[in-house]
Amino acid sequence: MKKRRIWATSPVYYLMAGFMLIMACLSFKQNKILFAVEFTVSVLAVAAVVVTDLHYRVHVYTAIRAARRVLSAEDQRDFDQFALPVAVLGNLGDIVWTNARFRDLFSEDEDSRGDNIAAYIYPKTLRQILSESGTAVSYGDKEFTAYGLRTGSGSVVYFVDDTYYKQIHREYREKRTVIALISFDNREELTRDSSGGEDSRITSEVEAVLRSWATDTMGGFLRRLTNGRYMLITDDLHIEEAKTKRFAVLDRVRAIKGENNLSATVSIGIGRGADTATQSEWHARQALDMALGRGGDQVAVHLRDGTYEFFGGLSKGVEKRDKVRTRVIAATLSDHIKSSDRVFIMGHTNSDLDSVGAAVGMWAAVTRGLECRASIVIDRNRSLATSLLNTFEHQPEYENMFITPQEALDQCTQRSLLIVVDTHSTSFVESPDVLRAIPRVVVIDHHRMMVTHIQNAIIFYHEPYASSASEMVGELVQYINGSALNKREATALLAGIMLDTKNFVLKTGVRTFEASAYLKRRGADTVEVKKMFANSLDTYKERSQLVAGAEVYKNCAIACSNWEFPNVRIAAAQAADELLSIQNVRASFVIFRTGNEISISARSLGDVNVQILLEEFGGGGHLNMAGAQIKNSTTSDVRKALIRVLDSKLAQASKREN
CATH class of the missing domain: 3.10.310.30 (Diaminopimelate Epimerase; Chain A, domain 1)
Structure with a gap:
């Protein structure tokens, strides 16, 4: 091994320190004070450079002697031909000995003594290598797994060259099949009042954009499943590239407009990281449901650990006018209520007028409309709807209408039914204990879908296009029993609608006013609602x-x-x-x-x-x-x-x- 001069400090610093000393001597005759200052500074600089270099040399040569004690001359000759790259380090990570394989791969057959190992393992550290059982590092175009061992006077690090295997693993991961399901969100709304030719034009333009994106950008192919539904088959590498571009296909589709100047939108669900194509397709379905539940016009990516990534979702949702689903939900919900021994209704924590109003509406539908026992689970101390709760106090017909979470836990059975209103998240319900205790759960909510949604619901009535939970309950009550509400209960539902719409300014649609008209026919009092919004x-x-x-x-x-x-x-x-x-x-x-x-x-x-x-x-x-x-x-x-x-x-x- 060719011996190399070890410098702790660059020779340039020696030259600079010497130059400062010469300049100080030249100023001796002109200005003695300046000479004294310059001479002192230059002497200190020279001393600092010399002391630093000597200290480093002592450390290095001490480490070299320690390495010789660890490896005898004969051991060094034998170990020099070891198949794996090996480096013996001092206490501070300075290289004091390397074998031939290390020099071949890392230093082009030059002496690496005096270098710090950090130069070869960055951004990893020596501490990581010594504490972990195999650390992935790269140097140049090579990839290694580094292992470390502490010794009495330093440490030994050796490297396993696994570039080939890591490349194979990366190619396997990047070429893994990924299935994406695409939904044309608002085709019906774009073409409702237009001619058949307009429907064909918009559909063909959207499909052309999707096909171009699938073949030219995603390296896959697109297949139409039904009207407005498509399947894209691609690989993980192209999904990762699409993520870096924030799925620009959403913008291209949004540029397509109908006669009413509405933009077309699509939602995409992607099943990523699945072991099989069947599993990827199932995850894509879940992701698409999540994207649609959050209002559409976005991409939801289902990851291997069960979490989601979201992209887009910047446009307003378009109201869905189809009431067929509401009627079906009402019929199914009625059957489940009739088969239950007790019904509990629960909103979200820190309940507001919409949460309590929707709960009151469901209570009326269950007790008066279907003649079943029902109670509303609420923590009155944390409720923000005190003014509404006070209207039901001291009324004989509403006795035991509101109960605490603990009372619900004492009264519920395995045949009980829990109806959750104005939230679908397990994190925001009034009482997580009640949610866990009752096996049969119904969810009625209008908020955009969250990852922490209730998973085991037998009915998940989720309408992100609705203005409020009170609007949804108002529609359901009409199909369960249209005469179930009295004046006080209709007023409670109207208060919830007015709260979430800010007095019919925000998030209002045709169905919002239809539900409000029904409540007004049932006797809802707008003056009483106004009083509920009064502040101290x-x-x-x-x-x-x-x-x-x-x-x-x-x-x-x-x-x-x-x-x-x-x-x-x-x-x-x-x-x-x-x-x-x-x-x-x-x-x-x-x-x-x-x-x-x-x-x-x-x-x-x-x-x-x-x-x-x-x-x-x-x-x-x-x-x-x-x-x-x-x-x-x-x-x-x-x-x-x-x-x-x-x-x-x-x-x-x-x-x-x-």
Whole structure:
């Protein structure tokens, strides 16, 4: 092995230090003070360079002597021909000896002594190699698995060249078959009032875009399953490439417009990481259901660990007018209610007017419409609908209407039925214990689909296009028993609709007004609803302070409250609504503290999808109304995180618009 000079410090530094010393001597006659300063600095520089280099040499040569004690001269000759690359290191990771195979692969047959092993294993560290049982590293175009062993005076690292096998594994993973299912979301809405020729034009244009994307971009092929449904077969590599482009096919489809100037949209479900094609197709079905449940116009990717990735979902959903499904759901739900010994109805935690109103409507349909026993499970201490709850107090006909979660646990049986309204997430129900205790569950909800949705529901009535859960229940009651509601119960349902639509301003469709008209016929009192929205003077003042302290960032109003006060949730929600009335504000966010959590209440006019934004914080909701709770944080940190999310997501949205 050719011996190489070991330098701790580059020779350039020796030259620079010497040059400083010469310059100091030249200034001796002109300025003695300057000479003293320069001479002192130059001497210190020379001393520092020399001491550093000597110290390093002592360390290196000590390590070399230690290596000689570990490996005798004869051992070194024998080990030098070992088939695997081997390096003996000092305590600081400096190479003190290598065998021939190491020099062939890593240093082109040059002496590597004096180098640090970090140069050959970056970005991994020596500590990782010594603590793990095999660490993947790469150097140049080679890939290795590195193993390390500590010795009394240093460590030994050897490498297994497995480039070939890792390339095979990568090719296997990239060429694995992936199945995607595609749904033309709004074909019916685009062509409802148009001619047959318009239907053919739009369908053919959408299909042409999908076929071009499948063959030219995804390296696969497309097959039509039914009208508006397609199957794409491709591989994992092309899915990964499509992810980097944020599935630009969504934008290409959205550029196709009908006579009514509505844009075409598609939803895509992808089953990735499956072991077989059958499993991939099943995962693709689940992913497509998730994408459609979140409002469509997006891609949902089902990953190997059961989680999802989402792309798109920036456009508004289109209302579905078909009431056939509602009638079928009502008939099926009636059968399940009649076969149950007891029905429990439960909303979400921190229940609001929509949650309680929908629960009251279902209670009336079960007890008065089907003459079965029913109770509403609610924690009154955390409810935000106290004004509505008070209207049912001290009324003989509503005795035992509301019960606590503990009472529900004591009364439920295996033949009981639980109806969950205004949420579909296991994380947000009023009582997770009640949800686990009752095996038969029905879900009625309008929020966009979340990954944590209830899995074992016998009926999952999910309409992301509906304005509120109260609207959905109002429709169901008409098919269960149209005369089941009285004036007080109809007023409760109308209050829920007016809360979620902001007095019929946001998220309203034809079915919203039809349901409201039915409730009005049943005696719903708009004056009583107005009284339910009345606030105390203190809550009004707190709301005004939140609005006054708001700032506007990228057309989004952000307000923060560092103090906690009674009815903070109500004041924050109302402040978020009020901030939308400010000119050029497209979305509003109110950050406030509740106990040990930081909460965000978000609203939008529909241009910004606040659900996608708050999913970054583990929250969810609707396109124009969402919320989130963050533990172990501060309002300042949450505000900074929100700013980062706005920068990222709004930039993606602006690219799509352009």
